[in-house]
Amino acid sequence: MRYILLLLSNDVRRRLRSPLAVILMMCIPLVITLIIGLVFGRSGTVELPRIKVLLLDKDQGFFGDFLASGMQQGELAEMIELVPVEEAVGLEMMQKGKASAMIEIPEGFTNDLLDHKQVELRITKNPSEAFLPMIAEEVTRTMALILDGGMRIFAGPVGQIRSILEDGRWPTGMDLQGMLDGARDRLLLVNDYISDSLITYRTEVVSEEEKEEEAGFNVFAYVLPGSMLIGLLFISEIAMRDLLREGRTGTLARLFTTPVEGEHIVTAKILSTFVITAAASVVLLLIGRFGFGIALGRPAPLILQLVGTILMCTGVITFFYGFLRSERAADAVLSVVIIIMCLFGGSMVPIEQMGRTMLRVGRFSPVFWAINGFKRILVEDMGLREIVPNLIVLYSLGIVTILAGAILLKRRVRRGGWSGSA
Amino acid sequence: MIEVKDIRKSFGDVQALKGIGFTVREGEIYGFLGPNGAGKTTAISIISGLLLPDSGSVTIAGMDIRKEGRKIRNILGVIPQEIALYEELTARENLHFWGGLYGLSGRELHDASTQVLEMVGLSERADDPVSQYSGGMKRRINLCIGLIHRPQIILLDEPTLGIDPQARINILGIIKSEVSQGKTVIYTTHYLEEAENLCERIAIIDDGEIKAEGTLGELTQLVGEKDLVTINGTFTSDQARNFLEGVAVDHLEDNMVRVLVSESSAISRLLERFFTAGVSVGEVSIKEPSLESVFIKLTGRELRD
Ligand SMILES: Nc1ncnc2c1ncn2[C@@H]1O[C@H](COP(=O)(O)OP(=O)(O)O)[C@@H](O)[C@H]1O
Numbered sequence: 065m066r067y068i069l070l071l072l073s074n075d076v077r078r079r080l081r082s083p084l085a086v087i088l089m090m091c092i093p094l095v096i097t098l099i100i101g102l103v104f105g106r107s108g109t110v111e112l113p114r115i116k117v118l119l120l121d122k123d124q125g126f127f128g129d130f131l132a133s134g135m136q137q138g139e140l141a142e143m144i145e146l147v148p149v150e151e152a153v154g155l156e157m158m159q160k161g162k163a164s165a166m167i168e169i170p171e172g173f174t175n176d177l178l179d180h181k182q183v184e185l186r187i188t189k190n191p192s193e194a195f196l197p198m199i200a201e202e203v204t205r206t207m208a209l210i211l212d213g214g215m216r217i218f219a220g221p222v223g224q225i226r227s228i229l230e231d232g233r234w235p236t237g238m239d240l241q242g243m244l245d246g247a248r249d250r251l252l253l254v255n256d257y258i259s260d261s262l263i264t265y266r267t268e269v270v271s272e273e274e275k276e277e278e279a280g281f282n283v284f285a286y287v288l289p290g291s292m293l294i295g296l297l298f299i300s301e302i303a304m305r306d307l308l309r310e311g312r313t314g315t316l317a318r319l320f321t322t323p324v325e326g327e328h329i330v331t332a333k334i335l336s337t338f339v340i341t342a343a344a345s346v347v348l349l350l351i352g353r354f355g356f357g358i359a360l361g362r363p364a365p366l367i368l369q370l371v372g373t374i375l376m377c378t379g380v381i382t383f384f385y386g387f388l389r390s391e392r393a394a395d396a397v398l399s400v401v402i403i404i405m406c407l408f409g410g411s412m413v414p415i416e417q418m419g420r421t422m423l424r425v426g427r428f429s430p431v432f433w434a435i436n437g438f439k440r441i442l443v444e445d446m447g448l449r450e451i452v453p454n455l456i457v458l459y460s461l462g463i464v465t466i467l468a469g470a471i472l473l474k475r476r477v478r479r480g481g482w483s484g485s486a
Numbered sequence: 487m488i489e490v491k492d493i494r495k496s497f498g499d500v501q502a503l504k505g506i507g508f509t510v511r512e513g514e515i516y517g518f519l520g521p522n523g524a525g526k527t528t529a530i531s532i533i534s535g536l537l538l539p540d541s542g543s544v545t546i547a548g549m550d551i552r553k554e555g556r557k558i559r560n561i562l563g564v565i566p567q568e569i570a571l572y573e574e575l576t577a578r579e580n581l582h583f584w585g586g587l588y589g590l591s592g593r594e595l596h597d598a599s600t601q602v603l604e605m606v607g608l609s610e611r612a613d614d615p616v617s618q619y620s621g622g623m624k625r626r627i628n629l630c631i632g633l634i635h636r637p638q639i640i641l642l643d644e645p646t647l648g649i650d651p652q653a654r655i656n657i658l659g660i661i662k663s664e665v666s667q668g669k670t671v672i673y674t675t676h677y678l679e680e681a682e683n684l685c686e687r688i689a690i691i692d693d694g695e696i697k698a699e700g701t702l703g704e705l706t707q708l709v710g711e712k713d714l715v716t717i718n719g720t721f722t723s724d725q726a727r728n729f730l731e732g733v734a735v736d737h738l739e740d741n742m743v744r745v746l747v748s749e750s751s752a753i754s755r756l757l758e759r760f761f762t763a764g765v766s767v768g769e770v771s772i773k774e775p776s777l778e779s780v781f782i783k784l785t786g787r788e789l790r791d
Pocket residue numbers: 483484486497498500501502520521522523524525526527528529
């Protein structure tokens with residue numbers, strides 16, 4: 065134990081003295097996160113699959129149409145696929161998780177609005193998805209705000225509109241022109257239309273578990289886990305490579321002239337890989353928290369997920385080093401292995417966007433389980449129960465690969481196996 | 487103190503050690519003299535427990551290296567030929583780490599490192615990273631690490647390789663003082679002068695074998711009081727044989743003959759025979775009895791780096 069601690073603290077001290085390689089590897093996820101974040105805006109929208117939103121229009125009036133057509137314009141149309149449904153069908157689809165959200169326009173919505181009565185929009189969200197429903201909600205809220213503001217501005221011409229609508233014909237250009245003229249004058253007078261909103265809306269999640277969702281969606285939280293995994297795997301790799309480096313520089317041979325045994329050396333190297341990777345991941349998450357404003361979720365799931373991820377990184381790398389005999393071989397093999405694992409695990413392109421086949425393949429990459437768990441915690445604020453599969457995969461894979469790697473390494477790192485510095 | 491019996495070691499097809507055996511007495515400094523590739527490092531690696539021999543046995547202080555390796559390593563100080571230090575750490579940090587592995591800690595460890603640093607005159611640079619040291623300074627720290635736990639037995643593998651004369655004098659002085667304190671030392675080198683000046687007994691090793699062993703006096707006895715004369719030229723061995731009647735021939739081949747002569751007149755007589763026969767003679771070298779002439783006699787070549 066004493067030997068292991070001495071070896072471990074020596075490894076960590078040396079890494080602190082020459083931290084450049086690790087720092088560079090930590091910059092990769094930070095830079096990726098920053099760039100993607102800046103491109104899409106802080107709480108903006110990432111390029112996502114089209115969000116399927118069901119529209120249950122019980123009103124069948126003008127404002128329902130307005131809301132619907134508003135959502136199908138320009139950029140919004142690229143994001144949102146609006147599907148008009150009947151109530152029964154809509155509810156069933158939501159229950160089966162076939163859509164991200166359902167917007168319900170209540171009966172009499174148009175008339176009530178025209179009468180300046182309080183109206184309510186209902187948004188039902190799919191609980192198994194995190195940000196897609198959030199975007200749908202954002203959009204509806206914006207549309208409602210426009211509608212609401214419009215009602216204030218058009219307060220004068222409302223009578224006109226009503227008569228037009230009740231005539232059963234759509235407003236013509238002339239009608240609108242007249243209304244707008246009147247509205248312009250009023251606009252100058254009405255500046256308080258934001259307050260005391262006429263349209264309120266209620267958000268529901270399909271499941272019983274009602275919880276208040278944070279309205280803001282942090283795009284960094286969505287990007288950081290994937291890019292962080294690339295960095296962490298490379299950092300584990302750098303830490304474990306030190307073993308081969310010690311073999312080359314002669315310190316490993318020298319260790320064998322002391323009372324230390326091979327198993328001390330291997331154990332300490334695995335531990336130092338774990339510690340260095342852990343330190344880097346904590347720093348990355350803290351930068352995520354305070355630099356990018358990512359909410360870190362609840363402590364228990366976060367810590368368990370973090371430890372599992374570090375175990376997995378340490379294990380996968382240790383396992384490969386069980387076979388790699390030179391730093392050159394490590395260079396050639398490991399960067400490819402890491403990149404492939406990350407690619408299929410969804411580090412570069414979010415796995416949700418890669419289609420069903422890729423999604424299935426991705427499950428074979430341990431990186432998928434790490435990223436997925438972090439997203440559940442950071443983006444969706446999920447609890448322990450929801451990340452159990454992730455934890456099982458990460459811990460069992462981590463422990464198995466660490467043990468296998470340790471056995472493979474111990475066979476090579478032993479007295480008599482190293483031919484000195486010749 | 488150290489008993490080596492018939493150890494053999496091969497690396498693939500290369501027979502690095504072809505069965506060597508020797509005994510080092512307590513408090514003795516025993517030299518291993520041999521050219522590069524002779525097998526010195528391999529022998530030291532086996533004695534220090536880094537390599538296992540293919541066959542043969544090594545007993546140190548009555549303990550078998552195969553059975554009581556850990557105990558032996560605690561009383562052994564090994565200074566490897568290749569400098570093995572953590573370059574990113576300071577000299578003192580290196581000493582603390584290696585000293586810690588030998589069971590030193592706290593005050594004791596601190597004092598021990600201060601002491602060895604003073605010994606090699608690097609106290610003032612002790613807190614600089616080793617990466618900023620010159621080659622000679624690194625060699626000295628390399629030595630310190632092997633001495634920090636005050637081992638009873640010290641194994642040095644070419645500790646003065648490629649350093650400036652001043653550092654060499656420093657290192658040789660330290661080894662002498664260790665020996666005067668009763669330490670047992672094995673010292674490998676390919677410098678004749680070091681072996682001559684430092685070692686009580688010397689083993690001449692070449693091609694994985696010990697060619698001769700003994701004190702400096704005993705070894706020079708091998709060439710007797712005679713000078714070793716080497717004549718190079720253009721002649722066949724048959725041709726040369728005609729001129730060599732009554733001369734002690736050590737070695738003969740085409741274009742080269744090595745003989746032992748006791749008086750210088752014999753040399754001129756011999757050369758005259760070559761000249762009168764019209765044989766061209768290129769180079770003639772005469773070595774007085776010394777370790778060098780012994781070495782040449784035993785290995786058939788000169789020792790140069
Ligand atoms: N690890 C090794 N693998 C293959 N050959 C080796 C190895 N170590 C030493 N040798 C060979 O064994 C012989 C003796 O080497 P070494 O003990 O280093 O000699 P010295 O220290 O006297 O220069 C040389 O021929 C060398 O090439």
